[in-house]
Amino acid sequence: MNKQTISDIDVSGKKVFVRVDFNTPLSSKDPQADITVTDDTRIRAALPTLNYLLDHGAALILASHLGRPKTADDVQFAMKPVARKLEEVIGRPVQYIPAVMNDKVKQAAADLRPGDILLLENTRFHPGEKKNDPQLAADFAALADVYVDDAFGSAHRPDASVDGAARAMRAKGGPAVAGFLMNAEISALSAAVENPPRPYVAIMGGAKISDKIKLIENLLDKADKILIGGGMANTFLKAQGHNMGRSLVEEDALPEAKRLLGLAADRLILPVDVVTATEVSAGAPSEVEMVWALSPDKMALDIGPATLERFNAELQGAQLVVWNGPMGVFEVEQFAHGTNQLAQMLAEMVDHGAQVIIGGGDSAAAVRAAGLTDKMTHVSTGGGASLELLEGKELPGVAVLDGK
């Protein structure tokens, strides 16, 4: 990566503002309940950066958004459970202040000693965050001597804590650099975008094509083949003239699906069979049907065994695989088979020297649920950010950091 990282600068005795991605799932939406963090993957992913900074004599001011709060203080999204979880995984005290910016925050930051950790309130509680308000950005920068962005998952959003704070730090003469997670994400994903080893096979799934038309187009440009499963395959199959019964089909996206098929029908590989049911629920009777003979009252909810075999054949010899989007409704065990089998196949390919990169929030969750995260070359922690990078876009949160 052509950006400076924390290992390029001196942080000893410095106060470091770190934009982290602690946007973690929570156990409850009820503000009265004892809310806990149910998956600490993103907190753990920040540890290399946080521990490096602490070990090198820095004091930390941490900021993150959490969920999508509707009002300025939607307490169900307060950072308190995150502070507790961070204390547990980092094994040090964490001072949490239930405010994004006020005199208490400024005083607490001024009082920090090397090794101390201060966690601010959910940045989205402040109306200036989403507006990239220059005053809030300057206030963030004023808390510290150094700005670090380790929030890859937020790098596609030019918010005050992501974009403005980095600019404000530079304006006052301090460095604005990437953390280790940010660096690892950018390096792994841009290798696939810029200089892919071949053969390069992309795999796309998930619910909708409409979210991912640009991504499919960019991948058609870069990859040798694209295997398509999940709900988005239904729209392509319908565009080819198949009757998809009651499956999720995006009627509005049919013209786009036809256009993409017209660009490269021979390189877009679609399912030949699917697992169908009349209901998306555990225990609903399901069967395997060929895509050209789907029952009119059924929904396609997973890819079938013949499709898995076809995909396996297409993957043979691939040197790079990029996968985004589950092959079925993986949240329901009965329809998770295609996704799990594919994850298993890809893990074996890594054992044989292929590079396998997973992007997308649900895809990463599916790989994690299958217990295969550590088997893959790279599983991105950033949902939307990883997709935008794979689309070939420059991320504002990366562009703003100091170059080498």
Ligand code: ADP
């Ligand atoms: P990612 O977060 O990895 O980018 P998406 O958000 O695009 O993935 O898609 C994930 C969603 O797609 C899951 O909630 C899953 O249930 C849904 N999905 C996958 N296949 C189907 C299908 N055949 N019918 C309906 N929904 C599907």
Ligand code: MG
């Ligand atoms: Mg998703």
